[in-house]
Amino acid sequence: MNGSLPAFPFTALIDQQPLQQALLIAAVDPGIGGVLVSGPRGTAKSTAARALAELLPEGQFVTLPLGASEERLIGTLDLDAVLRDGAVKFSPGLLAQAHRGVLYVDEINLLPDTLVDALLDAAASGVNTVERDGVSHSHDARFVLVGTMNPEEGELRPQLLDRFGLVVELENCFDPAVRQRIVKARLAFDLDPRGFHRAYATQQSDVVQRIRAARAALSALSFDDAVHALVSRLCIEAAVDGLRADLVMLRAARALAALDGADAVTVAHVERVAASVLLHRRHADDASAEAGTSEREPQEAATASADQKTENGQHNRSQAKSDGSAGDWGYLPPQPAGIANVKTVVPLAAKKR
Structure with missing residues:
Protein backbone atom coordinates (compact mmCIF):
# COMPACT_ATOMS: atom_id res chain seq x y z
CA MET A 1 0.00 0.00 0.00
CA ASN A 172 -16.63 9.47 -21.35
CA CYS A 173 -19.73 8.06 -19.67
CA PHE A 174 -23.04 9.47 -20.88
CA ASP A 175 -25.31 7.16 -18.91
CA PRO A 176 -26.82 9.23 -16.07
CA ALA A 177 -27.37 6.22 -13.80
CA VAL A 178 -23.78 5.00 -14.20
CA ARG A 179 -22.37 8.49 -13.65
CA GLN A 180 -24.32 8.81 -10.43
CA ARG A 181 -23.04 5.45 -9.15
CA ILE A 182 -19.45 6.45 -9.90
CA VAL A 183 -19.77 9.85 -8.24
CA LYS A 184 -21.50 8.42 -5.15
CA ALA A 185 -18.78 5.79 -4.75
CA ARG A 186 -16.03 8.38 -5.07
CA LEU A 187 -17.66 10.73 -2.58
CA ALA A 188 -18.10 7.89 -0.10
CA PHE A 189 -14.43 6.94 -0.46
CA ASP A 190 -13.23 10.53 -0.04
CA LEU A 191 -15.37 10.91 3.08
CA ASP A 192 -14.03 7.76 4.78
CA PRO A 193 -11.26 6.01 2.80
CA ARG A 194 -10.55 3.33 5.41
CA GLY A 195 -14.20 2.54 6.06
CA PHE A 196 -14.95 2.37 2.33
CA HIS A 197 -11.95 0.10 1.83
CA ARG A 198 -13.03 -2.23 4.65
CA ALA A 199 -16.41 -2.66 2.97
CA TYR A 200 -14.62 -4.26 0.00
CA ALA A 201 -12.09 -6.27 1.99
CA THR A 202 -13.62 -9.65 1.11
CA GLN A 203 -13.79 -8.92 -2.61
CA GLN A 204 -10.24 -7.58 -2.59
CA SER A 205 -8.95 -10.68 -0.81
CA ASP A 206 -10.68 -12.91 -3.36
CA VAL A 207 -8.94 -11.12 -6.25
CA VAL A 208 -5.56 -11.39 -4.52
CA GLN A 209 -6.06 -15.14 -4.20
CA ARG A 210 -7.12 -15.39 -7.84
CA ILE A 211 -3.94 -13.67 -8.97
CA ARG A 212 -1.73 -15.91 -6.83
CA ALA A 213 -3.47 -19.09 -7.97
CA ALA A 214 -3.38 -17.98 -11.60
CA ARG A 215 0.36 -17.30 -11.49
CA ALA A 216 0.96 -20.73 -10.03
CA ALA A 217 -1.20 -22.48 -12.66
CA LEU A 218 0.04 -20.51 -15.66
CA SER A 219 2.73 -22.89 -16.88
CA ALA A 220 0.42 -25.92 -16.70
CA LEU A 221 -2.13 -24.57 -19.18
CA SER A 222 -1.86 -25.65 -22.79
CA PHE A 223 -3.27 -24.61 -26.18
CA ASP A 224 -5.04 -26.97 -28.54
CA ASP A 225 -5.15 -26.71 -32.34
CA ALA A 226 -8.50 -24.90 -32.30
CA VAL A 227 -7.03 -22.11 -30.17
CA HIS A 228 -4.00 -21.74 -32.42
CA ALA A 229 -6.21 -21.72 -35.50
CA LEU A 230 -8.43 -18.97 -34.13
CA VAL A 231 -5.49 -16.82 -33.07
CA SER A 232 -3.91 -17.14 -36.52
CA ARG A 233 -7.17 -16.33 -38.28
CA LEU A 234 -7.86 -13.24 -36.15
CA CYS A 235 -4.35 -11.88 -36.63
CA ILE A 236 -4.39 -12.50 -40.38
CA GLU A 237 -7.77 -10.82 -40.72
CA ALA A 238 -6.41 -7.83 -38.82
CA ALA A 239 -3.36 -7.74 -41.13
CA VAL A 240 -0.99 -7.32 -38.17
CA ASP A 241 2.74 -6.89 -38.64
CA GLY A 242 4.90 -9.81 -37.54
CA LEU A 243 3.98 -12.43 -34.97
CA ARG A 244 3.94 -10.39 -31.77
CA ALA A 245 0.13 -10.20 -31.84
CA ASP A 246 -0.15 -14.01 -32.05
CA LEU A 247 2.16 -14.51 -29.10
CA VAL A 248 0.53 -11.82 -26.95
CA MET A 249 -2.96 -13.12 -27.72
CA LEU A 250 -2.00 -16.66 -26.69
CA ARG A 251 -0.34 -15.46 -23.49
CA ALA A 252 -3.25 -13.17 -22.63
CA ALA A 253 -5.76 -15.96 -23.23
CA ARG A 254 -3.69 -18.29 -21.04
CA ALA A 255 -3.55 -15.71 -18.23
CA LEU A 256 -7.31 -15.21 -18.46
CA ALA A 257 -7.89 -18.95 -18.36
CA ALA A 258 -5.70 -19.13 -15.25
CA LEU A 259 -7.72 -16.37 -13.62
CA ASP A 260 -10.89 -18.31 -14.41
CA GLY A 261 -9.43 -21.46 -12.87
CA ALA A 262 -9.86 -23.33 -16.18
CA ASP A 263 -8.06 -26.56 -17.01
CA ALA A 264 -7.07 -25.40 -20.49
CA VAL A 265 -7.15 -22.36 -22.74
CA THR A 266 -10.29 -22.29 -24.86
CA VAL A 267 -11.55 -20.43 -27.90
CA ALA A 268 -13.76 -18.37 -25.59
CA HIS A 269 -10.69 -17.07 -23.74
CA VAL A 270 -9.13 -15.99 -27.03
CA GLU A 271 -12.30 -14.16 -28.05
CA ARG A 272 -12.37 -12.27 -24.76
CA VAL A 273 -8.82 -10.90 -25.13
CA ALA A 274 -8.69 -10.38 -28.89
CA ALA A 275 -9.98 -6.80 -28.85
CA SER A 276 -7.32 -5.45 -26.49
CA VAL A 277 -4.56 -7.32 -28.34
CA LEU A 278 -5.55 -6.15 -31.83
CA LEU A 279 -6.84 -2.66 -31.11
CA HIS A 280 -3.48 -0.97 -31.69
CA ARG A 281 -2.12 -3.47 -34.22
CA ARG A 282 -4.98 -3.74 -36.66
CA HIS A 283 -4.43 -2.85 -40.29
CA ALA A 284 -7.83 -3.98 -41.56
CA ASP A 285 -7.82 -1.40 -44.36
CA ASP A 286 -4.70 -2.95 -45.86
CA ALA A 287 -6.15 -6.46 -45.62
CA SER A 288 -9.45 -5.45 -47.19
CA ALA A 289 -7.58 -3.59 -49.91
CA GLU A 290 -5.74 -6.76 -50.94
CA ALA A 291 -8.79 -8.99 -50.60
CA GLY A 292 -11.11 -6.62 -52.43
CA THR A 293 -9.11 -5.93 -55.59
CA SER A 294 -11.71 -7.55 -57.83
CA GLU A 295 -14.46 -5.62 -56.09
CA ARG A 296 -12.73 -2.32 -56.81
CA GLU A 297 -12.45 -2.94 -60.55
CA PRO A 298 -16.10 -2.03 -61.32
CA GLN A 299 -15.74 1.01 -59.09
CA GLU A 300 -12.57 2.08 -60.88
CA ALA A 301 -14.33 1.61 -64.23
CA ALA A 302 -17.23 3.69 -63.04
CA THR A 303 -14.84 6.39 -61.83
CA ALA A 304 -13.06 6.39 -65.18
CA SER A 305 -16.39 6.66 -66.99
CA ALA A 306 -17.40 9.60 -64.79
CA ASP A 307 -14.07 11.31 -65.49
CA GLN A 308 -14.56 10.79 -69.21
CA LYS A 309 -18.02 12.32 -69.00
CA THR A 310 -16.58 15.30 -67.17
CA GLU A 311 -13.95 15.77 -69.88
CA ASN A 312 -16.59 15.48 -72.59
CA GLY A 313 -18.75 18.03 -70.82
CA GLN A 314 -15.87 20.44 -70.60
CA HIS A 315 -15.10 19.89 -74.29
CA ASN A 316 -18.71 20.51 -75.25
CA ARG A 317 -18.81 23.72 -73.28
CA SER A 318 -15.64 24.92 -74.93
CA GLN A 319 -17.26 24.30 -78.34
CA ALA A 320 -20.48 26.14 -77.43
CA LYS A 321 -21.72 28.53 -80.11
CA SER A 322 -22.32 32.14 -79.38
CA ASP A 323 -26.06 31.58 -79.72
CA GLY A 324 -25.96 28.85 -77.07
CA SER A 325 -27.20 26.12 -79.44
CA ALA A 326 -24.30 23.81 -78.73
CA GLY A 327 -22.86 22.57 -75.45
CA ASP A 328 -24.50 21.41 -72.22
CA TRP A 329 -28.16 22.07 -71.62
CA GLY A 330 -28.60 25.28 -69.75
CA TYR A 331 -25.15 26.52 -70.61
CA LEU A 332 -24.99 30.28 -71.19
CA PRO A 333 -22.54 31.58 -73.83
CA PRO A 334 -20.03 34.21 -72.76
CA GLN A 335 -21.28 37.77 -72.93
CA PRO A 336 -19.09 40.61 -74.22
CA ALA A 337 -18.00 43.05 -71.56
CA GLY A 338 -18.44 46.76 -72.12
CA ILE A 339 -15.32 48.70 -73.10
CA ALA A 340 -15.02 52.42 -72.55
CA ASN A 341 -12.34 54.74 -73.96
CA VAL A 342 -10.32 56.55 -71.31
CA LYS A 343 -8.93 59.97 -72.17
CA THR A 344 -5.33 60.45 -71.05
CA VAL A 345 -4.69 63.74 -69.30
CA VAL A 346 -1.13 65.09 -69.69
CA PRO A 347 0.04 67.40 -66.88
CA LEU A 348 0.82 71.00 -67.95
CA ALA A 349 4.41 70.80 -66.70
CA ALA A 350 5.06 67.77 -68.91
CA LYS A 351 3.78 69.69 -71.97
CA LYS A 352 6.22 72.59 -71.35
CA ARG A 353 9.15 70.16 -71.18
Missing part, protein backbone atom coordinates in the same frame (compact mmCIF):
# COMPACT_ATOMS: atom_id res chain seq x y z
CA ASN A 2 1.40 3.38 -0.98
CA GLY A 3 1.08 6.02 1.73
CA SER A 4 -0.94 6.07 4.93
CA LEU A 5 -4.33 6.01 3.23
CA PRO A 6 -5.58 3.07 1.15
CA ALA A 7 -6.16 3.39 -2.57
CA PHE A 8 -9.61 3.22 -4.08
CA PRO A 9 -10.48 -0.53 -4.10
CA PHE A 10 -9.97 -2.33 -7.39
CA THR A 11 -13.21 -4.24 -6.93
CA ALA A 12 -15.14 -0.99 -6.37
CA LEU A 13 -14.39 0.35 -9.85
CA ILE A 14 -17.62 0.86 -11.78
CA ASP A 15 -18.17 0.25 -15.50
CA GLN A 16 -14.48 -0.57 -16.09
CA GLN A 17 -14.63 -4.28 -16.96
CA PRO A 18 -12.33 -4.20 -20.03
CA LEU A 19 -9.71 -2.21 -18.13
CA GLN A 20 -9.94 -4.44 -15.06
CA GLN A 21 -9.57 -7.56 -17.20
CA ALA A 22 -6.50 -6.18 -19.00
CA LEU A 23 -4.83 -5.13 -15.74
CA LEU A 24 -5.45 -8.51 -14.11
CA ILE A 25 -4.06 -10.32 -17.15
CA ALA A 26 -0.90 -8.20 -16.96
CA ALA A 27 -0.68 -8.87 -13.23
CA VAL A 28 -0.73 -12.63 -13.85
CA ASP A 29 1.75 -12.47 -16.74
CA PRO A 30 3.74 -9.19 -16.67
CA GLY A 31 5.84 -10.44 -19.59
CA ILE A 32 2.93 -9.65 -21.91
CA GLY A 33 4.39 -6.15 -22.14
CA GLY A 34 2.17 -3.90 -20.11
CA VAL A 35 -1.15 -2.15 -20.60
CA LEU A 36 -1.66 1.12 -22.41
CA VAL A 37 -4.82 2.96 -21.35
CA SER A 38 -6.02 5.60 -23.77
CA GLY A 39 -8.81 8.00 -22.95
CA PRO A 40 -9.85 11.51 -21.97
CA ARG A 41 -9.09 13.11 -18.64
CA GLY A 42 -11.08 12.00 -15.60
CA THR A 43 -11.80 8.42 -16.71
CA ALA A 44 -10.11 6.73 -13.70
CA LYS A 45 -6.93 5.67 -15.49
CA SER A 46 -4.58 6.44 -12.59
CA THR A 47 -7.17 5.29 -10.02
CA ALA A 48 -7.28 1.83 -11.62
CA ALA A 49 -3.48 1.57 -11.74
CA ARG A 50 -3.13 2.47 -8.06
CA ALA A 51 -5.89 0.04 -7.18
CA LEU A 52 -4.09 -2.79 -8.98
CA ALA A 53 -0.87 -2.17 -7.04
CA GLU A 54 -2.63 -3.00 -3.77
CA LEU A 55 -3.41 -6.47 -5.10
CA LEU A 56 0.21 -7.36 -5.88
CA PRO A 57 2.63 -9.04 -3.45
CA GLU A 58 4.51 -5.95 -2.28
CA GLY A 59 2.00 -3.32 -3.28
CA GLN A 60 4.64 -1.13 -4.91
CA PHE A 61 3.30 1.76 -6.96
CA VAL A 62 6.04 3.73 -8.67
CA THR A 63 5.38 6.74 -10.86
CA LEU A 64 7.74 7.79 -13.62
CA PRO A 65 7.69 11.60 -13.97
CA LEU A 66 7.84 13.08 -17.45
CA GLY A 67 11.06 14.93 -16.70
CA ALA A 68 12.97 11.85 -15.50
CA SER A 69 16.37 11.08 -17.00
CA GLU A 70 17.43 7.71 -18.33
CA GLU A 71 19.71 7.21 -15.31
CA ARG A 72 16.80 7.93 -12.97
CA LEU A 73 14.85 5.21 -14.72
CA ILE A 74 17.38 2.39 -15.17
CA GLY A 75 19.89 3.24 -12.42
CA THR A 76 23.57 4.18 -12.48
CA LEU A 77 26.97 2.48 -12.13
CA ASP A 78 29.82 3.97 -10.13
CA LEU A 79 32.80 3.39 -12.44
CA ASP A 80 35.25 4.84 -9.94
CA ALA A 81 34.31 2.06 -7.52
CA VAL A 82 34.99 -0.53 -10.23
CA LEU A 83 38.46 0.84 -10.86
CA ARG A 84 39.21 1.33 -7.17
CA ASP A 85 37.68 -1.78 -5.59
CA GLY A 86 37.13 -4.08 -8.56
CA ALA A 87 33.44 -4.33 -7.72
CA VAL A 88 30.38 -2.87 -9.35
CA LYS A 89 28.52 -0.32 -7.29
CA PHE A 90 24.97 0.02 -8.55
CA SER A 91 22.51 2.73 -7.59
CA PRO A 92 19.00 1.43 -8.37
CA GLY A 93 16.53 3.44 -10.41
CA LEU A 94 12.77 3.38 -10.74
CA LEU A 95 12.76 0.03 -12.56
CA ALA A 96 14.33 -1.62 -9.52
CA GLN A 97 11.90 0.11 -7.17
CA ALA A 98 8.91 -1.11 -9.19
CA HIS A 99 9.93 -4.79 -8.97
CA ARG A 100 6.86 -6.94 -8.16
CA GLY A 101 4.66 -3.86 -8.29
CA VAL A 102 3.22 -1.37 -10.76
CA LEU A 103 5.22 1.16 -12.75
CA TYR A 104 2.84 3.90 -13.78
CA VAL A 105 3.60 6.36 -16.57
CA ASP A 106 1.11 9.13 -17.15
CA GLU A 107 1.12 10.72 -20.61
CA ILE A 108 3.59 8.15 -21.87
CA ASN A 109 3.18 9.51 -25.38
CA LEU A 110 5.07 12.62 -24.23
CA LEU A 111 8.12 10.66 -23.00
CA PRO A 112 11.31 10.54 -25.10
CA ASP A 113 11.51 7.41 -27.24
CA THR A 114 14.67 6.24 -25.46
CA LEU A 115 12.84 6.04 -22.13
CA VAL A 116 9.85 4.27 -23.66
CA ASP A 117 12.22 1.74 -25.25
CA ALA A 118 13.88 1.05 -21.90
CA LEU A 119 10.51 0.68 -20.19
CA LEU A 120 9.15 -1.76 -22.75
CA ASP A 121 12.36 -3.80 -22.84
CA ALA A 122 12.32 -4.30 -19.08
CA ALA A 123 8.57 -4.94 -18.97
CA ALA A 124 8.81 -7.70 -21.59
CA SER A 125 12.00 -9.37 -20.32
CA GLY A 126 11.61 -8.88 -16.56
CA VAL A 127 15.28 -7.86 -16.40
CA ASN A 128 16.96 -4.46 -16.42
CA THR A 129 20.55 -4.21 -17.63
CA VAL A 130 22.72 -1.15 -17.14
CA GLU A 131 25.91 -0.83 -19.21
CA ARG A 132 28.59 1.82 -18.92
CA ASP A 133 32.01 1.69 -20.63
CA GLY A 134 32.10 -2.10 -20.86
CA VAL A 135 30.79 -2.64 -17.34
CA SER A 136 27.28 -4.02 -16.93
CA HIS A 137 24.90 -4.95 -14.16
CA SER A 138 21.55 -6.75 -14.40
CA HIS A 139 18.74 -7.15 -11.88
CA ASP A 140 15.18 -8.47 -11.82
CA ALA A 141 12.54 -5.97 -12.83
CA ARG A 142 9.25 -7.85 -13.02
CA PHE A 143 6.58 -5.21 -12.82
CA VAL A 144 3.26 -4.39 -14.41
CA LEU A 145 3.74 -1.47 -16.77
CA VAL A 146 0.68 0.76 -17.00
CA GLY A 147 0.94 3.67 -19.39
CA THR A 148 -1.78 6.22 -19.97
CA MET A 149 -2.30 8.81 -22.66
CA ASN A 150 -4.83 11.28 -23.94
CA PRO A 151 -5.11 10.92 -27.75
CA GLU A 152 -5.74 14.65 -28.04
CA GLU A 153 -2.16 15.28 -26.89
CA GLY A 154 -0.46 13.11 -29.51
CA GLU A 155 0.15 9.46 -30.34
CA LEU A 156 2.93 6.99 -29.76
CA ARG A 157 5.04 5.96 -32.72
CA PRO A 158 3.68 2.71 -34.26
CA GLN A 159 6.93 0.88 -33.46
CA LEU A 160 6.52 1.63 -29.75
CA LEU A 161 2.76 1.19 -29.73
CA ASP A 162 3.06 -2.35 -31.10
CA ARG A 163 5.29 -3.36 -28.19
CA PHE A 164 2.58 -2.75 -25.63
CA GLY A 165 0.86 -6.03 -24.88
CA LEU A 166 -2.68 -4.76 -24.41
CA VAL A 167 -4.48 -1.51 -25.14
CA VAL A 168 -7.76 -0.34 -23.65
CA GLU A 169 -9.65 2.71 -24.88
CA LEU A 170 -11.80 4.51 -22.33
CA GLU A 171 -14.63 6.87 -23.21
